[in-house]
Structure formats: C-alpha cells, structure tokens
Amino acid sequence: MPWPRNLAKAIKTKVNLAGYTSFKIGGQAKYFFEPKNLKQLQQVLILAKHAGLRVFILGAGSNILVSDSGLDGLVIKLSNKSFKQLDCQGSCLTAGSGLKLNALISFSRNKNLSGLEFLTGIPGTLGGCLMGNAGAWGKAIGELVKQVGVLDYNGKLKLLESKQLKFAYRKSNLNNYIIIWAKLKLLAKEKKAIAAKINQYLLRRKQSQGNNLPNAGCIFKNPACGSAGRLIDNCGLKGMARGGAVISKLHANFILNTGKAKSRDVLSLMDLTRKKVKERFKINLEPEIKIWK
Ligand SMILES: Cc1cc2nc3c(=O)[nH]c(=O)nc-3n(C[C@H](O)[C@H](O)[C@H](O)COP(=O)(O)OP(=O)(O)OC[C@H]3O[C@@H](n4cnc5c(N)ncnc54)[C@H](O)[C@@H]3O)c2cc1C
Known part of the structure; x- marks a missing residue:
C-alpha cells in the first residue's frame, strides 16, 4: 500500500509478531506501526479505513494468540511515550x-x-x-x-x-x-x-501459577459454575501436549509454549479441551484469549 511520505518509513512491513506476544507464537504482520502521537494514529486510521485494511491494536500481547500464517492487516502498538x-x-x-x-x-x-x-x-x-x-x-x-x-x-x-x-x-x-x-x-x-x-x-x-514458560494466562473464561481450570483438570488433561504446546501441570487453564509451539498446536489443545469438558460436564468453555487470524 502506498503510504504518505511522513508515514512510509515508520510503517514497517512483514514484522514477526511472536516477539510481541507473551506466548512467543505467531506469524508476520503485513504492516506494523508505532505512532508517535495521537495525530499520527488518527491519520493512519483514516488511511487504513479508506484502503479497507484490517486494524489490530496490540498492547503487551499477553492475551492474544496470533495465527501461524500471520495477519493480512495493520498492527498498531501504542508504545510511544505520548501514550x-x-x-x-x-x-x-x-x-x-x-x-x-x-x-x-x-x-x-x-x-x-x-x-x-x-x-x-x-x-x-x-x-x-x-x-x-x-x-x-x-x-x-x-x-x-x-x-x-x-x-x-x-x-x-x-x-x-x-x-x-x-x-x-x-x-x-x-x-x-x-x-x-x-x-x-x-x-x-x-x-x-x-x-x-x-x-x-x-x-x-x-x-497458583508459577509458570516460567511463555503463555497467555488463562485460556478459557471461568463458566458460571466455577473454575475452568478445575474442569480441565478433572478431565485428566494436565500435561497433555500437541507439538510444542502443553497444558500446564500446575494450572490446567494455562497452555505453555515449551519452545517451538505453533498457534495450531495451541488451537488443537483448545479444541480437545472444549470437547472433553463438553462431553463430561455438558459445559461450553469460552476462550478468554483473543485469537488473531
Ligand atoms: C502470566 C499471565 C498471567 C495473567 N493473569 C491474568 C489475570 O490474573 N487476570 C486477567 O484478567 N488477565 C490475566 N492475563 C491476561 C492478560 O495479561 C490481560 O488480559 C491483560 O489485560 C491484556 O493486556 P495486553 O496489553 O497484553 O493486551 P493484548 O494481549 O495486547 O490485547 C488484548 C486485547 O485488548 C485489545 N487492546 C489492547 N490495547 C488496546 C487499546 N489501547 N485499545 C483498544 N484495544 C486494545 C487488543 O486488540 C486485544 O483484543 C495474564 C496473562 C499472562 C501471560
């Protein structure tokens, strides 16, 4: 996309997002921008809107799972001191x-x-x-x-x-x-x-958590009847692994990246968890993490 001259240098392309997330998982963002101030942010939002570009606002990346194939859009991080x-x-x-x-x-x-x-x-x-x-x-x-x-x-x-x-x-x-x-x-x-x-x-x-491996906190919201972690634990899923992702043995509602986990590994564990909890307790677990794809 042809960005105006004042933004062209600052808007990076093909930026690896794994390093911007606590999970250390995810592909590249097509565009990545850290605006200097509110005015620049407003300018880029208007341009993105006209170009029909999807916009993702990134905080510390501690509650998201980014797709392995990356994001066809613009990721904006409010890291400048003006924010x-x-x-x-x-x-x-x-x-x-x-x-x-x-x-x-x-x-x-x-x-x-x-x-x-x-x-x-x-x-x-x-x-x-x-x-x-x-x-x-x-x-x-x-x-x-x-x-x-x-x-x-x-x-x-x-x-x-x-x-x-x-x-x-x-x-x-x-x-x-x-x-x-x-x-x-x-x-x-x-x-x-x-x-x-x-x-x-x-x-x-x-x-209660004590996990040193990269993670995104609780994967599922607690259902009305109590703790999602307890339900997952009662299904015997602690320690269950897919690729480089594993359900924490300490806190069953945490998935850990043991080093080379892919987004698809985490999604696969999430599918399994939802299926088992539904089968056993007739409860639909709802993700707490935001899935960016
Ligand atoms: C070890 C660990 C422990 C955790 N413990 C807890 C806990 O006890 N309780 C809890 O609630 N959460 C917990 N979390 C989850 C997470 O830290 C929180 O949800 C946190 O508030 C997410 O903030 P973030 O800046 O990392 O957001 P991100 O993960 O970057 O983004 C999360 C969502 O917020 C949106 N967003 C971020 N910034 C903005 C903005 N300025 N404007 C609009 N949208 C925005 C994003 O677009 C995305 O949809 C934990 C996570 C980890 C890794």
Missing part, C-alpha cells in the same frame, strides 16, 4: 493506555493511592486490561473507571463517562474503540500498607 502519560489529581489517576500495569501500580503506590494492587503480576497494558476488564481475586479494573478517552476507527476522539461504560466478567463495551487513556478512582492509603498488599498478591500468584 504513557501519567497524572494524579487528588485520589484520581489519569493514565495512558500504553502503560504497563506494573508501572501504573508503582506510580499509584508512590502517590499513596490504593486500589490497583490486585492487578499485580498481570503482564498487560492499561488498554488491554480495560478492553477485557482484566481482574483477579474477585476484583476487576472496571470497578475503578471514571472516564475513558477513546478513538473510533474513523479517528474521531470521544470521551466516555462511567455511566456509558459497561464492564462484565472479562468483557467491556469498548470493542469498537481504541483506548487512549483512562481516569481511575483510587483511595488514599499509606505507602507501606499498599506495598504489603502488592507483595501478598505477588506471592499468591507465584503459588
């Missing part, structure tokens, strides 16, 4: 969507603001976290959101107030937008107490 601004007013924190959650948690701890600690150890960005209403230990980010600044896919800016936002278990109504920033409501607390909570959550996470 990582942080500001604090009273007990409200305004943060850019490209920020990693750990940076956000450290910043709020240093400002004596509590509320984000439960997200400790989730390796995503604020944007990815809001999109999927990430959470842990019975809490989710949606509970803290006051406002979100978004762009639609025509490059138009919009401000969404909390009453316009809908968050539910691992989902939001932000699917048609690119999240640029969010304002979160936190609570004033002593730094020491916040740090202690962060350490507690880190320890709990290490004990």
